Structure formats: C-alpha cells, structure tokens
Amino acid sequence: MASRSYVRVAEALGRAELPRFLAAAIEVQTSADHPFGRDMALRKPSEADIRSVVPLADRVVQHVAAHAGISPKTAFKLLGQRWPHARWARDVQQAVGMCLLSGGPHPHLTDELVTGWLVTGPSRPWVLFVAEHTDDLLSVCRLEHERAWITRMLRSVGDIAAYEELIKEYTAEAAVLEARRQRARNGLVHGNPTNFPIVESVREYATFLSSGALRLGIESYVENSPPQTALKLRTPEVIAMQAGQDAVTYWRRRVAALQDSP
Template structure:
C-alpha cells in the first residue's frame, strides 16, 4: 500500500507529465463530477455569488476558475507542487481565485470557515479519519460539502464497507504507463456514517454511471450539510456579573419557585443570555430561549435536534465499537460524546425537546403534561400555554367579591 505522501508523488509525476506534454485543455463548457457528459452539473452547487468556497484537490484549477467567474471567492488547494504549477501557469491572476499548494488537512486547520467545500474525485485520496474532523470544523454552520467519489472501478470492483484504503491505478494520459495510488473506495452507507459522526448530515447521494455498457466505472456524488453546533453549558458561570448570576441562580434553584421554569426562561432570557461566556455560542443559545415563546422557532429547533440526535447516535456507536472491537476512535469523538451528554442532561430545555434528540415519541416524554403537549401540537408556544394556565388558576382561586 502507498501512503498519502506517495500518492502526492504520483500526482507530481502526473503533473510533470502534463507540463511536458504542453497540452492545453479547453475551459469547462460543462461541469462533470467524474465521468464526462454524465450525471448532474454545476446546478447542484446553487448560487455561488459571494460565497467562500474551497476546492479540495483542485489540480489544473478549471473548476475553481469556473466558479470564480460566477462571483465566488474560491480557494483551490492541491498538495502536488506540479499540479499547483500547472494551475499557476494557466491562471496567474484570475479575480476571485486563490491557488494554494498545501496539504488539505493543514489548510483546513488554519483557514477561516468556508460556506462550501467541494471536491471532484479527490477526497478519496485522503484518509477520512484525518480529513473529516478538520473539514467539519472548516465549514461554517449550515455550510455544504459536495464531493464525488469512486464507487466501482473499471474492473467492476465495488466499494468496501471497511474503512481501509486500497490500491487503484492512475494512467498517465497518452501512455500505457500505470501508477498505483491509495484510495478509500467506500460504500455510501460508510460515507454517510463517517459524515454523521463529524456533525455533517447527508442530504443526497447521486449515482453517476459510465454510459458505455462495457465500462463498469461508477461514481457517487455526495451532498451533505454542516449542522449547527449544540453548545456546551455556558450559562450561570460568569465571574464578571456575580450579582446577576446569583440572583438568577437563587430563583432557578428555589424550593418554591414563583413561576414554572419555562416562564423563568421566557421572562429572563435576556439576562440569562448576557451571562453567556462564549460569544460563538450566543446565537444558538438565543434561539433556544426564543423557542420557548416562538412556536415557529420551536419547530425549527425540533428539526435540528432530530438531526443532532442522529449525529450523537453515530458517535456513540463508533466509541462503543472502539471499546468492544478495538477500532480506532479519536479523542475528539469521545470528547464530543461527553460534551453532548453533559449538555443534554443538564439543560432545562431538555425537558421540552429531549424526546426529539432521543428519537422517542413526543407524547411519551410529555405524558405528564398532556395539556401542554396538546396545546403545542395545535401551534401554541410553551410560554403562552403556561401563562394561560396560571391565569386560569388565578381566576379559579379568586374568591367572589
């Protein structure tokens, strides 16, 4: 088996061969994802104008230049100096195009988040366990990942359900000279499991087959989206506002609270939010507080928590497999499971939304609050329901004048 560094050298050989040939390929007139003239085109990327975009394994740079011409701010990364040199020679000063010769993992580790990361056939040359953790961090919340990957080679050998690389053949154009390259040719289910474990939700898998009946080559185009990050517990721990923190803590932990906890959150959300220590998590916490009084926001969070539940379950499975079967599990994944568990068990909002995280029937979780469940199923927000309950209780207990 060759290593990733050996694969870079193979692509250097390819790039130098193409430089020597001096063959000028035309600009793209159709966007392909692996097999010319087949499958979806550029339309799957949507509107690119103004987006920060990363091309992983950009090669000659034609795809990246095509997107830059459409108004995207594109960074094209390739680890091969020869391939990078080909791109520099072709696009020395293209507006909106930034050509970078670097290891993709190192680049993603240092770069600001991207709105879109795409790769035309190049991602399978990188170890998913090395790439996906930094790729997930390198995508902005809600950002998209689209990549095509070999599924079946020309000999008819299909994908593997194990996370192991295998040798494939790279033939130099215009020759019969073959070079082995290391590739992770994985089943769609394994790709989805890997993406979910790193906080990415699979949205679509498209089959791209060769139109020639005697050619077994087949690719898959994967489209995924980065989920909004669920924060760690960050409230009620602000050293600079002890008086407010203590007041909120006293009311929160009171033996005889003056109002239901959900109204405490609704009424004091601004004060609670002011104690958030981590600025990057403020927007998400604000949404959680808003969901108490805004039914539309509540429904939106249900969708996010459902997807996050799938992420948590996949990560839990991977950690279990590591412990039982000796499969590798990075510390980041273990730590992520611990972080999710801490948050979900400690948050008061877990009482209202926990069933969606766990994948259980909401009616079961809310069985002790049947009236609340019915009201929220009918479109009323939780805070309004409890205000009505308190108002009704007060009216019932008020003696006649």
C-alpha cells in the first residue's frame, strides 16, 4: 500500500512541479519532524525542540491553507473537526495495546490475540477484531486501575451512545487545546515567556493539525482534486457514525459489500 502511494506521488510530480505553498509546507514539516526522526532516535528531544513544533506546525497549516485558497482560520477549524474521531480511534487502539502488553495470566491466549491484532487489514478491519475479542482482551488485561477506561473504549466500537459520549468529550478537549495552542504559538512567535508544560501539552494536537493538513494537501495534489474539498471531506466511516451507526455495523456492512463486489 505504501509503495503504491509513493508511485502515485511520483506520477503526480511527473505531471507538473509541486505547487510552491505545498512545497513550503513539506519543508517546514520536515524541520518540525527532524528532532523526533529516526536519525535522532538516540537523542532525547530538548525543550527547544518541543517548543519549536508549535510555531512550525502553525506555519505548515498556513501554507496548506494558502495552497487551498482558504483562510488559515478556516483551515484550522476544518482540521480541528477531525480530532474527536481520530482521538477516539487512537484511544481504542491504545486500550487494545494496554491489554496485550500487560502480561496477563493467559499467555497462549495473549499470543493468539497479538497475532490476530497484527494481521488486521482491509478484509479484517481492526474495529471488528476489537468487537469480536473484547471479552478475551479484558480477560488477559492485568491493569485493574485502567480497566474501567479500557472497557469503556472497547465497548464503544459497538455502542453508538458510548461513542457519541466520547466524541462530546473529545470535542470539548479540542476546543481547549486549540485555544491553548493559539496562546502558546503567539507567545513563542513574539518572544513572550511561555510555560513549557503548556507547550508540551499541545504538541500532539499541533502535530495532528499540521500532519493532517499536509497529508490532505498531498492527497489532493496526487488526485488532482481541489485541496479545499479535501480539507472539508469526511470519511464514509465518520459520516455513518455521525448519522447514528456504530463502527461495528458500518465495517461489517462495508466488508460484506467488498466481498460481494466482482
């Protein structure tokens, strides 16, 4: 899949030169990623490295917004709307990992679950693995102090009410993080004293915005489609779940449709 994406990018680059704002966004994102890259793996990122991410990430989004012909404010709003569902998916996957890595009392079952988890793919979405093995995952989990949270996350794949409750929490979290990110960015850019724990608390969110903006910008370029459309587009999964369908039902229907297609 990754090699196919590289081929598509190369083919797109063969059609025309990379748009300047998109090229600038890639350059800035590369600078932001450098302290956290593989070649720096043996060196712990410094406070200066972490502080630099917030203004650099801001610039990436601004470049992509310019490429798309929309205001940065609009771009940040559209990207921020993607946070709740992405955060939910990440937390469910984290809950699975916590179960599998907790060294439970059933090593053979744990090994089977690890193998099953690693082979999820288009014909075997991870959501369906979670739904089918929730009880098994909980049985091997030894993190009793996290059990309530883990159970809540695992059950949410098949419980739309639980999902919607989590999305409300993540939406409120996104609003807090965005306001904090703006304050941290302004302080760092203008040389005002900025509390490091505050900066560190928004680094993940800032990176999510910039990497998402860049990915969507590149995808629109590869597909030769309007970048503003890519920024506004929601995935079929998100659309279905916002309409009241739980993730398990959505993915079972999607897999069935794929299997029935010629």
